Amino acid sequence: MPSGQPSSIGRYTVQRVLGRGGMGTVYLATDPLLDREVAIKVLPAAIASPEEGRRLLAEARVSARLVHPHIVSVFDIGEQHGQPFVVMQYFPGRTLASVLTSGDRPPLATKLQWMAQLCDGLAFAHDARVIHRDVKPSNLLIDQRGTLRILDFGIAKVLATTQLAFTSVGTPAYMAPEQYSSEPVDPRTDVFAAGLVLYELITHRRALDGDTPAKIYGQLMQGRLPRLQDAVPDADPALAAVCERAMARDPGDRYQTARAFGDAVDAVRTTPATVMAPVMITVPTLVGVPTPAPEKAVTVGKPAQAALPTTIRARRPAALRAAAKKVAAPQPDTGHQAEPARTGLSPAERIFTAGLVLLGALLLLFLLGLIAAPLLS
Secondary structure, three states: OOOOOOOOOOOEEEEEEEEEOOOOOEEEEEEEEEEEEEEEEEOHHHHHHHHHHHHHHHHHHEEEEOOOOOEOOOEEEEEEEEEEEEEEEEEEEEEEEHHOOOOOOHHHHHHHHHHHHHHHHHHHHHHOOOOOOOOOOEEEEEOOOEEEEEEEOOHHHHHHHHHHHHHOOOOEEEEEEHHHOOOOOHHHHHHHHHHHHHHHHOOOOOOOOOOOHHHHHHHHHHOOOOHHHHHOOOOHHHHHHHHHHHHHOOHHHOOOOOHHHHHHHHHHHOHHHHHOOOOOOOOOOOOOOOOOOOOOOOOEEOOOOOOOOOOEOOHHHHHHHHHHHHHHOOOOOOOOOOOOOOOOOOOHHHHHHHHHHHHHHHHHHHHHHHHHHHHOO
C-alpha cells in the first residue's frame, strides 16, 4: 500500500490513523454500505503470499465467530496493493498500554475488574479452540465505558512465523517460554501473558524488561521471574500468589485455564479489603428480652482497613430461653385474693348516667313545645 494515508481501503472510506506499530497500521474508517464506523488494520506486506493469505482468511473466519462482550469482533478481510487488511469493530477508547504510560493510576478494584474481563474473553475464545498468542497491553482496548476488549484475535497466529521480525521489543516481553522454544501452544500460553499483564497493571513496570529479544529470553529462561511483592511490598499476599502462579515458567504450574485464572482474580477482587468499607445497620432491641453481652459482630457491605464497632450482635440462645421462662413462670402466692375484673358501672356512675338521660328528655320536650305553640294558637 502506498505510503501516507489512503483515502479508501476496499469499500471503506478512511477517516484518520488510529495507531501504528510493528503489526501494521490501524485506521478509523466508515463502511458506506452499512453506515457505521469500523477499525481497519493493514498488515505488513511481507505476509501477503498466497499461502499466508489463505491462513489469514481461515483465521479471520474463526475469529469472526467470536462474538463476546470482551472481544473486538472481525467484520471483514481483504487485500489492497499487496497488503492484507482486517476490518474490526470500532470502539472509542485507548489501549491499556496508553493507560499505563499516561501516568493514570486506576483503583485496584478497576484493575482487577479489567483482568477478570480479560480472562472471561480468553476463556470464551479458548472454548472455541482459538488461542490469541499475543496478549499484551497494546492489544487490550479500554473503551469509553471502562470495559476491556481484546484486539487482534486470529492475526497473531498468522504472524507467528515472522513475529520477531515485525514486532517491537514489546511483543517478546509477553511471550511464554514455549513460544520461544517453538513448542505447541495452548490456553496456558495466553494465561502466562495475562499474568504478565496483571503484574504490569499492579506495578506499572514490565516483568520482563530487557531491551532486546535475546536479553528478554535470557531473563525468562535463566533468571528468576520478579515477584509482585518484591515490587510492591504492601501488595495483598493473595493477589501476589495469583500473579506468581499465572507467570509460572512451566505450563503445568500455571492456571490450566483462563477461566480458573479469572476465578482466582475474582476471589481477590471480591474480598472485603478490596471492595468497600463496612456499612453499619442498627437493629432495634426486642422489648422484654434482656440484651446479652456482645459476642460475634456482624457487618454488612464493604469492610474498611480497620474494624468498626457494630450494632448487630449475635444473641445467645440461652438468654432467649431464660427470658421466655421468666415470662411463663407463675407468680408467687402473697396471701391476697386477686381483685376480680370489673364487668359493669359503679352505682355513682349509673346515677350520673340516668341524670344525663333525664336532662336530655326534658330538653327535647321543651323544644317540641316551642314548635307546637304557634300551631295551637
